Amino acid sequence: MTYRAPVREHVFILREVLNLDGYADLPGFADAQMDTVEQILDEGGKFAEGVLAPLNAVGDKQGCRWSPDNTVATPDGFKDAYHQMVEAGWPALGSDPAFGGQGLPAVVNVAFSEMTSSANMAFGMYPGLTHGAYSAIREGGTEAQKALYCPKMVSFQWGGTMNLTEPQCGTDLGLIRTKAVANGDGSFRISGQKIWISAGEHDLTENIIHLVLARLEGAPEGVKGISLFIVPKFIPDADGNPGERNTLACVGLEEKMGIHGNATCVMQYDEATGWLLGQENAGLKLMFVMMNEARLGVGVQGLAQGEAAYQAAAAFAKDRLQGRSLTGPKNASGPADPILVHPDVRRMLMDAKAVLEAGRAFLLWTALHGDLAHNSPDEAVRQKASDYMGLMTPVLKAYLTDKGFKICSDAMQVHGGSGFTEHFPASQYLRDCRISLIYEGTNGVQALDLVGRKLASNGGRAVMSFFAELDGFVAENAHDDALKPFVDGLATVKGKLQDGTFWLMQNGLQNPDNAGAASTDYLHLFGLTGLAYMWALMAKAAQARIAGGDKDPFYANKVKVGRYFLDRLLPEADSHLAKLKTGSESMMALDADAF
């Protein structure tokens, strides 16, 4: 039942599929040669397995405890684990060396954060949010702000949060009411209530830096009148140390289905002192620096919970003796066979492997493009990589969390009745994972972002460039017999995705409800295509090893799981395409009072 960090999988993808060593000439990559990366991930995996995983159930059972003095205590052991993490320097892995970070490529950090999240999702959110807030300050802050906040957030001495939601306002940020009034000295008084603020208050850091969306007096209505403010819990003194306590407080915790170890706070700002981050009324754009990073991070969480739940289910299936194989006993001397012999149990575990192994590759492939978008000297590479990041972020967020939740639910199913009890970890994985489909923009919002914004931007440049890349791969490998089923599968699903894309272009413009009605099925079709591409890339890398005489079963198994993906997951493409092409008519046919 113990979590085992899948470092072998990460290393295979980074070294053999993405060829990380081929990027040594890019800034930051010189230190990220695979031998080093493997060492880092090995150590990171041990930290996740040994320090974070044992606290996962504790965090779930105990939860965070709010006191009437507005303090929040994290579960037993979190503080110590946090300090170990800070001391080991894990948080700084992907951060800017200018602020004390290690400057490794983001792709390495994604691999590390998957392990953190698998081991303890609620815990992993504390550093995750801090990193996001740091990124926004680094992107939009003045030199003074960066100097003041970034180093302490890179070292994780200080925490960070994002404050968007208010009771009347979630997805529709135009409805924000929190007010900001200028003090005349460059600072502002921030007043309002924010809800569902993850890590809004806790006992892990000496300060917490809140990034708060608010409206300046006289600002335009809607999303064009929203600014972003830095509102520290303790106002830094002249030496940059935590000084006066700001007039903000966590006035309560949300009772939630999962992630009990993370404090989900109701935050009250009573003329709290804050400073503008970036330009007036341009807060949303900057918040989306943080949000896009967070969205990719949520995709990682979905995958990570799926991985942890899969591992628990696989261990259970090998251990639990019940019934006999349909093809004759496989454990004849025992009272029954392990349930792994039953095809329907295999189905659930293989479904999981087929998604997890390729989903991980899809995440790392995308994260590598994030690195290229920032670091490549080639303008064309930067543009394409940046296009891909924009295009894939909603796909990864929604597809991997939908599938991650499905895997968690299947993992519970493999456990049978045990899975429904809280003595086994399946329930926590399922409950924790469920939030990933909702926060940082519900999966429906991701699907709308994909079809309404990402597809169309720059005349469809991003998706056309993705199609061209897939066509290129198919053409290049058309005559590789060992790879044929993968190439054929990819070509087929790519054709369907293209068909769906053209359908959207024609029908979404005509009636935008058609785009909305198609969005989720389109996103899933996109996700499947992404996985098909990853399976083709992985099969190619594995086949090369096999052809070279490598007998490590890792490579043969990789091809086998890929074949299962082609058999058992790819057929879903048809139904997604058929559904989305029916448009919005029957979906919108009922009057509101018929619901």
Added chain:
Amino acid sequence: MTYRAPVREHVFILREVLNLDGYADLPGFADAQMDTVEQILDEGGKFAEGVLAPLNAVGDKQGCRWSPDNTVATPDGFKDAYHQMVEAGWPALGSDPAFGGQGLPAVVNVAFSEMTSSANMAFGMYPGLTHGAYSAIREGGTEAQKALYCPKMVSFQWGGTMNLTEPQCGTDLGLIRTKAVANGDGSFRISGQKIWISAGEHDLTENIIHLVLARLEGAPEGVKGISLFIVPKFIPDADGNPGERNTLACVGLEEKMGIHGNATCVMQYDEATGWLLGQENAGLKLMFVMMNEARLGVGVQGLAQGEAAYQAAAAFAKDRLQGRSLTGPKNASGPADPILVHPDVRRMLMDAKAVLEAGRAFLLWTALHGDLAHNSPDEAVRQKASDYMGLMTPVLKAYLTDKGFKICSDAMQVHGGSGFTEHFPASQYLRDCRISLIYEGTNGVQALDLVGRKLASNGGRAVMSFFAELDGFVAENAHDDALKPFVDGLATVKGKLQDGTFWLMQNGLQNPDNAGAASTDYLHLFGLTGLAYMWALMAKAAQARIAGGDKDPFYANKVKVGRYFLDRLLPEADSHLAKLKTGSESMMALDADAF
């Protein structure tokens, strides 16, 4: 957020689709004319809405409380509600008049129990289990046993349970170790531990009658050596009143993800006194009387949680203002439109309606066959009805719980962040519903029952008779233009199901793992076909009304939801068929240590 009993839906199905009034000449049906049934369901709906629903969240939050004296207190209010239920005579609805029951057809009881379960699943399990235990005693008990137990279980003065599972033994009942030793006076001493015993101990009834699977000394190994025993908590005295306390106890409660209001007990039997129910070593067959009833009941639970969750989501979607319709403001004077205007929100609600409305019809249609199997004077009708009950039970259990859980998850998604908090009911519905995929035989076990037992029994008579019925409907309605899409959809999916059936017949015999590998996709294809048939029947009934000039939007809406089903759910048939035809090769390709 309040649950509203869908009596209009029940009445439409019973009166206009199933034509209950046409069965007046059958035993028990004379009192079940639709005017009476409508009154009963109206009253039952009020009971569910007014008495049970308000206790649902209480039960979840408070749970059952075990004390070291081995007593269990149900949540506040459960006792009073239980007594109200007993006084109103609700439990006796479908029970045998010989024991004080009202003798109404089971189909009416299914409609009532759906409402009970939607309002409060954990509560509804207490009477549900009692009814199952009563049925087993009525089926297999001696006259004396029936006289002693049945009346008090029909009135629900006494509760009932089923005791199958032991720590080492769940699905594989051959592994049971609980022992029974004859006392020589016709009674037995029962010793062993049973786990996950729903309603094993509580404070709602003056006695609890446990039906316990155990092994007699010297009984054959495996399932052929299992007997069933009646083991009362209090041994009835000479007057049939609760007498001496038996040596059995609830030694603890299971901590679970949901259904906190139902006591899931660890039961310890220490030479407890029991009496054989039915024949020695034939306990499983009798337990399956109870089990089959329970399986249909679990299908009802899946649907019922889906219904309740759907209702909460629809209310939220009409109430929550966020964003604007893609086709222009629909609530221009408000700050935003209700989220019901967004196609992707509609998608989730329409998916729910398309499954719930036809799933309910499928349940009632099957339950009516259950009545016909017992009560029809025509041997051929009885045989066909009994075949259908056997065939459809695993389909309804697994398909409706899989889909019910999906609906609960979508309902949470419609709620956005609110859904993940425990302030809204979505989390409880999702958590409660999740057990329905597991207990009374996991959904994978249902799928195996379908492909391994039900399909093949009597040379495939049941499924062939179902195909013939569908063909008959298609032929009969082939020229009805208004019905054309429904008839075409049904013909198409029936063709696919038949294709899958033939594939199974050919390939499942060759290699039983092929049957196992296909089972879940085949069951889902079967479920879809069942829904397609129900939609065709409902559309026909609704079209008849519309053609007759009925302007009630209920009928037009019914057709609209049916069209959505054809557009958006039926396409899943293709992928199920494609997947199942790939067989077991890739599914079974990995060695155990590759997991």
